[in-house]
Amino acid sequence: MPTSETPSERPTIALALGDAAGIGGELAVKILSDEEVLENARLILIGDRRQLETAAAMLGTGLDLPDCDPETDSPASLLNLANIDPAAVSPGEASRHTGAAALENFATALRLCAAGGADAVAFTPFNKYAMRLARPDYVDEIGFINAVTGATKDGREFNVLDEFWNARVTSHIPLSQVAERITEERVFASIELTDQTMRNAGFARPRIAVAALNPHAGDGGNFGHEDDREIAPAVQRAKEKQISVEGPLPSDTVYLRAYKGEFDAVLSMYHDQGQIAMKLIGFDRGVTLIGGYPFWIATPAHGTAYDIAGQGIANPNATKRALLLAAKLARQGDLVPADAASRASAIAKATAEVSTAAP
Structure with missing residues (x-):
């Protein structure tokens, strides 16, 4: 200034x-x-x-x-x-x-x-x-x-x-209600909003990672079907709109990858999935x-x-x-x-x- x-x-x-x-x-x-x-x-x-x-x-x-x-x-x-x-x-x-x-x-x-x-x-x-x-x-x-x-x-x-962002699909709701709120439309809209908001903030083409809901991204349906049936189709739709996005990626490693510079943002599925990671990295x-x-x-x-x-x-x-x-x-x-x-x-x-x- x-x-x-x-x-x-x-x-x-x-x-x-x-x-x-x-x-x-x-x-x-x-x-x-x-x-x-x-x-x-x-x-x-x-x-x-x-x-x-x-x-x-x-x-x-x-x-x-x-x-x-x-x-x-x-x-x-x-x-x-x-x-x-x-x-x-x-x-x-x-x-x-x-x-x-x-x-x-x-x-x-x-x-x-x-x-x-x-x-x-x-x-x-x-x-x-x-x-x-x-x-x-x-x-x-x-x-x-x-x-x-x-x-x-x-x-x-x-x-x-710093320059690392976290976004959410759901936020202030009970954990027991999260899975039912993870729909293709809601995930797709969240990806679009994250992309547009970050562009408004100065990112030319933000690289977005979408976190999985279930352990190991559902493990092919062994640990739930939301990742395959709802999240993956939303990511594909976003790619077709030329948004730079990958996922669903296992949430136990995606924040490490993002913080090391592979992505500009992570889209989490629920409040504490992202909050815990972000606060551990830099609470102050x-x-x-x-x-x-x-x-x-x-x-x-x-x-x-x-x-x-x-x-x-x-x-x-x-x-x-x-x-x-x-x-x-x-x-x-x-x-x-x-x-x-x-x-x-x-x-x-x-x-x-x-x-x-x-x-």
Whole structure:
């Protein structure tokens, strides 16, 4: 990035504070002193100033963060929703009010980006149990994004580790339901979406490996028929569309092959098939990226780390990588710096409908 850029010429990232009982406030405060992040992106933090002040005091540092002002071109600012009192938060304990605040923060960030006030969204870790306490129908980020933005087509979560990507056919469902969801159409659509999303992210022709569902890729039907009957035909259809794809490949070796450079991405069949591999390879570097929407959404791949909340020892590296990746991807689009009036209008739209009961 040219050092001559002003903050408004950099990609603007709406950074929603996650669960207040976890490490999100600490991560945000640490990021605010990271020169590399602030040289590559302009940050608008969204949440409660008191949450950040509590984290800064715990870390023994100050909090030099102005309120978000459309007239001021600051490298970082805060859209203060004043929605969570730290005195009512027990570190490491999920609660309805921490979940409600996280939902408000996320919805506001999504609305701000949809209104043109930011180029990408990021968030520090959420706790889904807490969010369900506040919103019982909450399933995952995809469903919530659809509800807030009115999207008619689901996006998809990707795990990114350096230049290595992982995608999923199924995600947040019980393991007992996975096999019935592995259909030729679903696998084919997932291959297509992975290919298109990675092309949008700058890959000329991504090389995709499709993981098998069953041990030894089904072993010719001895260990199940999904690999032969559903996954293999989907891979063949994708090849006929000139997508660079191979599979189904045994999942106990495909991640080693990909990480050594044979593939750019692996398409896993279920959540933990890919998550375990990615977190073993680089827990402190992994980023979860949500694509398929008009703007990118990124977060560290780890969780709220309740076990170390309030101790000041959280590692901000994955959060930093999430923000840098979001800024990099946003730069590949058409960045048009908004004027003060446009920024003010976007902020007004983002905050006019703040509600945890419904998007």
